[in-house]
Amino acid sequence: MDRREEILHMAGKLFSQRGYHATSMRELAKHLNLQGGSLYTHISSKEELLLEVVRQAAERFQKVLESLPQGGPVERMRALVKGHLRVIAEELPRATVFFHEWKHLSPPLLEEAKALRRRYEEGVQALVEEGARAGVFRVENVRLATLFVLSALNWTYQWYRPDGPLSLEELSEAYAKLVLRALGAAPSPEGEHREEGGEDGEA
């Protein structure tokens, strides 16, 4: 990892933990054992960092869409849910920036971030549409159902902690089931039992 990548990585962390505006370049530099002014050997501006982190996150999310398996809408949605949550788990700082801190970009960089986010959402909506067309997802309003799914998925960055007691596998399985049920996909025929777990996090 070269210096620029280090800077980006740490910027993602700090921006996500404390917020873009509450993170100073001097502080970012200190975390890298540098002085603030030294960062500009490798980057052109603070804002460039923010956008680059957004781009990195967008790339990861987009890859989830592009890697969905062939198959029916249910399998593909299950894979989408799992992929989305995996990105959050593996790239929590970047995901956090992608979900919230992007707003601090100014035009025209802001437009790029919006476009990246919109692109991903359209991909998700296409999948919901696909399921609805096939009569597998029983939704009255595809757009609204998409927003519901993305809402449930996106907010996990607020409470899920990969190093917590809830494994990604467990989260993904449960979430896939909840999402598919919400969409009205035929429920699994096996019986279900209830467990109470000790997950950390709060919404």
Added chain:
Amino acid sequence: MDRREEILHMAGKLFSQRGYHATSMRELAKHLNLQGGSLYTHISSKEELLLEVVRQAAERFQKVLESLPQGGPVERMRALVKGHLRVIAEELPRATVFFHEWKHLSPPLLEEAKALRRRYEEGVQALVEEGARAGVFRVENVRLATLFVLSALNWTYQWYRPDGPLSLEELSEAYAKLVLRALGAAPSPEGEHREEGGEDGEA
């Protein structure tokens, strides 16, 4: 509305629109046709504003819990979903601060905000628990199901616009249905048809 309430109201708006740290007191004052220093006649600190907005939002959300009707878990959950979304629609700035900007509080004020949020969540979880106990909600993990529901509900502040094409009524009905289905409550027996709508917003 007295001056202090005006300040709180405008603070809520600006904090939610641009973020706590990206909102200066001079700017807040300008929106009220005052100078920055004049705000201190009415408040003690910027942070006090933030906490007060969080408190106001918490109060609204808590009232939703306290106003749930007597009845079965399904009716109560439906009412919770609708109440939660109504608060977001009616108090979008405060809700936004409650969901995200609270993090910028420093200890010990931060602890109060956390406690307020936790209190609300525990109320929601109690309802999910109630439904699971009654065998109406088929969830394996009450905590996780609660986080799912809150995730779906909370993230709406990011994309729902009360003055947009999607009415609160429509949103609430759809959301209640999706949430109840996710929880495995018996689906409504009536047929469902699909519509595509033109909602604004992006997740």
Added chain:
DNA sequence: GATACTAACAAACGACCGTTCGCCATGGAC
């Protein structure tokens, strides 16, 4: 009228901010 209170202004304090720039040290190429 004199006094007290309230609300706001304007200036200032001490701090911090993103960024630039002159300088220096190091390492590699010739």
Added chain:
DNA sequence: GTCCATGGCGAACGGTCGTTTGTTAGTATC
């Protein structure tokens, strides 16, 4: 050895920040 490129430091620039303080104007009370 000399030259050049790279990477970093430290100081500075021009600006902003939350907050305080002295002052002023208006209003109410005696």
